Amino acid sequence: MRPPLPAELAVVIPCYNEAANVAPLVAALDSALVGIAWEAVFVDDDSPDGTAAEARRLAAADPRIRAIRRVGRRGLASACIEGMLATSAPFIAVIDGDLQHDEAALPAMLAAVRAGADIAIGSRHVEGGAVGEGLSAIRARVSGLGGWAARLLLPVPVSDPMSGFFLLRREVIEAAAPRLTGRGFKILLDILLSSRRVPKVAEIPYVFRARTAGESKLDALVLLDFAGLLLDKWFGGLLPLRFIGFALVGAVGVLVHLAVLSMAVRTLDFAAAQWVATLVAMTANFWLNNSLTYRSVRLRGRALWRGLVLFYLVCGLGAVANVGISSMLLQEGRAGWPLAGAAGALLTGVWNYAVSSTLVWRAR
Numbered sequence: 001m002r003p004p005l006p007a008e009l010a011v012v013i014p015c016y017n018e019a020a021n022v023a024p025l026v027a028a029l030d031s032a033l034v035g036i037a038w039e040a041v042f043v044d045d046d047s048p049d050g051t052a053a054e055a056r057r058l059a060a061a062d063p064r065i066r067a068i069r070r071v072g073r074r075g076l077a078s079a080c081i082e083g084m085l086a087t088s089a090p091f092i093a094v095i096d097g098d099l100q101h102d103e104a105a106l107p108a109m110l111a112a113v114r115a116g117a118d119i120a121i122g123s124r125h126v127e128g129g130a131v132g133e134g135l136s137a138i139r140a141r142v143s144g145l146g147g148w149a150a151r152l153l154l155p156v157p158v159s160d161p162m163s164g165f166f167l168l169r170r171e172v173i174e175a176a177a178p179r180l181t182g183r184g185f186k187i188l189l190d191i192l193l194s195s196r197r198v199p200k201v202a203e204i205p206y207v208f209r210a211r212t213a214g215e216s217k218l219d220a221l222v223l224l225d226f227a228g229l230l231l232d233k234w235f236g237g238l239l240p241l242r243f244i245g246f247a248l249v250g251a252v253g254v255l256v257h258l259a260v261l262s263m264a265v266r267t268l269d270f271a272a273a274q275w276v277a278t279l280v281a282m283t284a285n286f287w288l289n290n291s292l293t294y295r296s297v298r299l300r301g302r303a304l305w306r307g308l309v310l311f312y313l314v315c316g317l318g319a320v321a322n323v324g325i326s327s328m329l330l331q332e333g334r335a336g337w338p339l340a341g342a343a344g345a346l347l348t349g350v351w352n353y354a355v356s357s358t359l360v361w362r363a364r
Contacts, residue, residue, distance in 0.1 A: 007039035009091045009110060012083035014076045015044045015051045018097035022054040025099060032103040043068045043083040077187040081180060084173045093167040101165040102206040109167040112202035118172050120202045122165030128205030155198045161189050245293040246353050249285055257281035286311045294361040307360050314359060
């Protein structure tokens with residue numbers, strides 16, 4: 001029996017709870033890539049539904065199928081990077097495991113890169129492409145806003161920078177890999193902003209399909225991750241991405257603090273109202289940071305509650321300074337309660353970051 005030809009195209013498929021989609025996606029790739037030597041690399045973040053096991057079941061009979069099961073690591077962008085760096089194929093595509101991307105566009109994308117493009121992007125926003133039924137009205141508006149923000153930073157015009165469906169030369173990812181943040185869900189944007197030279201981009205239209213199984217991974221935390229990615233590239237990587245994420249969460253905490261304070265001052269004196277607002281904001285910051293900023297070392301079970309208590313105890317010192325400084329500013333007439341409250345909350349935010357990085361999550 002002759003060994004299979006080496007793959008010209010590797011299709012990297014980041015997955016989480018997509019077991020029901022594995023076999024249909026392999027069948028779809030088999031139909032779409034006739035005449036092309038290909039392999040599929042499923043990168044599964046230890047899905048509880050057995051996604052990796054399903055990929056291995058198919059791999060036992062089809063050497064073109066590979067499965068990477070990641071334990072203790074989570075995230076679409078990092079899964080894509082790991083999958084792309086795990087293949088020796090000269091061309092690499094990334095496609096979601098939820099069947100919403102149209103695999104029939106892959107031959108045209110491969111032809112565009114063979115012809116000289118560095119990256120071919122499956123686009124919903126060029127002639128012939130469409131969002132279809134794949135996005136709800138809210139997700140469509142969020143995607144549009146994110147695309148607008150991304151285009152402000154991109155060195156090359158791209159109609160659909162939020163696309164998760166693209167194909168590139170292997171040397172493109174090899175060169176960009178050391179500069180990638182590896183965070184969040186928008187790996188294409190990360191690659192485009194991390195390339196040392198302006199990449200040649202081709203956009204291939206496709207219609208974004210409705211999901212048939214599983215559930216969307218888009219939530220508010222993903223949006224904060226996206227904002228952190230843009231800010232990281234805006235500052236040229238000078239600030240750690242984790243600090244940027246913490247600062248974004250802190251900004252949300254300031255809004256929570258002021259909202260609670262505005263209600264509490266109606267019935268309590270300022271110092272008491274500031275304590276109430278501080279406690280609520282501190283709790284909100286802990287939960288958001290545990291879910292977003294420190295997602296890779298997220299506290300669970302008993303460790304979660306121990307972390308919350310430790311966060312309260314140590315950050316209480318910052319809260320004392322918060323109340324003291326804001327009350328002083330108010331009493332001396334240097335600021336009204338909104339500005340005084342914001343100044344106290346800012347001081348607490350800086351203290352919380354130092355404590356979180358050195359004690360709360362590292363203690364795990």
